[in-house]
Amino acid sequence: MRLLPALLLLIIPGCFSIHGPGTVSGPEGGSVTIECHYNSGWETYKKWWGRGNAWRSCRILVKTTGSKQEVKKDRVSIKDDHRCRTFAVTMEKLRSDDEDTYWCGIERYGIDRGVQVKVTIDPAYTTTPPTLLITNTTESMTTDQSEPMTPASLTSSSPVTQSVNNSQPLPLTSPLIRVLLCNIHFVLLTSMKVPLLGILLCTVMWLSRSQRDSRGKQRQSEQENRSSHAIDTLTPEEQTSGTS
Numbered sequence: 001m002r003l004l005p006a007l008l009l010l011i012i013p014g015c016f017s018i019h020g021p022g023t024v025s026g027p028e029g030g031s032v033t034i035e036c037h038y039n040s041g042w043e044t045y046k047k048w049w050g051r052g053n054a055w056r057s058c059r060i061l062v063k064t065t066g067s068k069q070e071v072k073k074d075r076v077s078i079k080d081d082h083r084c085r086t087f088a089v090t091m092e093k094l095r096s097d098d099e100d101t102y103w104c105g106i107e108r109y110g111i112d113r114g115v116q117v118k119v120t121i122d123p124a125y126t127t128t129p130p131t132l133l134i135t136n137t138t139e140s141m142t143t144d145q146s147e148p149m150t151p152a153s154l155t156s157s158s159p160v161t162q163s164v165n166n167s168q169p170l171p172l173t174s175p176l177i178r179v180l181l182c183n184i185h186f187v188l189l190t191s192m193k194v195p196l197l198g199i200l201l202c203t204v205m206w207l208s209r210s211q212r213d214s215r216g217k218q219r220q221s222e223q224e225n226r227s228s229h230a231i232d233t234l235t236p237e238e239q240t241s242g243t244s
Contacts, residue, residue, distance in 0.1 A: 036104035
């Protein structure tokens with residue numbers, strides 16, 4: 001009767017030789033890595049990863065060569081680390097049908113050693129985040145072709161068009177600001193300076209005309225004075241002869 005527990009331990013595959021995580025999970029579409037540990041003395045043995053509910057009928061998916069070199073087959077890879085006495089199995093591009101019972105195994109003469117690992121697949125999130133529609137209020141400033149061209153606008157090969165965000169003021173060095181300042185100067189020139197210059201010119205012309213009129217009147221008065229003075233200086237005989 002004392003031999004029965006020992007026989008049961010021998011029947012159980014992998015007992016005290018290999019250890020696994022028991023259960024692992026990974027996201028659908030992602031990957032999962034399973035690490036299985038073994039005892040000293042099994043470093044150079046081939047390690048494998050199999051799938052199936054029953055130990056004896058499980059299907060081996062990938063197997064090492066007994067070295068540290070990584071072996072990959074389809075979406076499954078396996079690599080053995082002799083120093084840490086651990087071999088890692090990575091399953092990539094997980095699908096929902098990958099959820100099953102798997103085995104970490106060590107190949108040897110007779111019955112292989114192994115430990116069972118349950119792999120579950122977490123469903124992928126199918127909901128999409130809400131779309132936020134963000135609109136910014138902008139003001140478009142465009143120079144009219146009928147306005148006079150300035151040196152700043154002549155150097156530009158494209159029409160001066162710029163959108164100004166209300167929350168961000170334009171710098172004073174912006175070409176649009178310079179164009180606007182030139183246009184404002186032109187408006188002031190045409191609306192204020194030109195009329196002032198016209199008024200000044202009219203004033204000068206009026207003053208010069210007034211001076212000419214005053215000079216003409218002065219000359220006319222001088223001539224009248226001279227003629228009257230000449231008449232006064234004539235003798236009565238000269239005046240009589242002049243009249244006859």
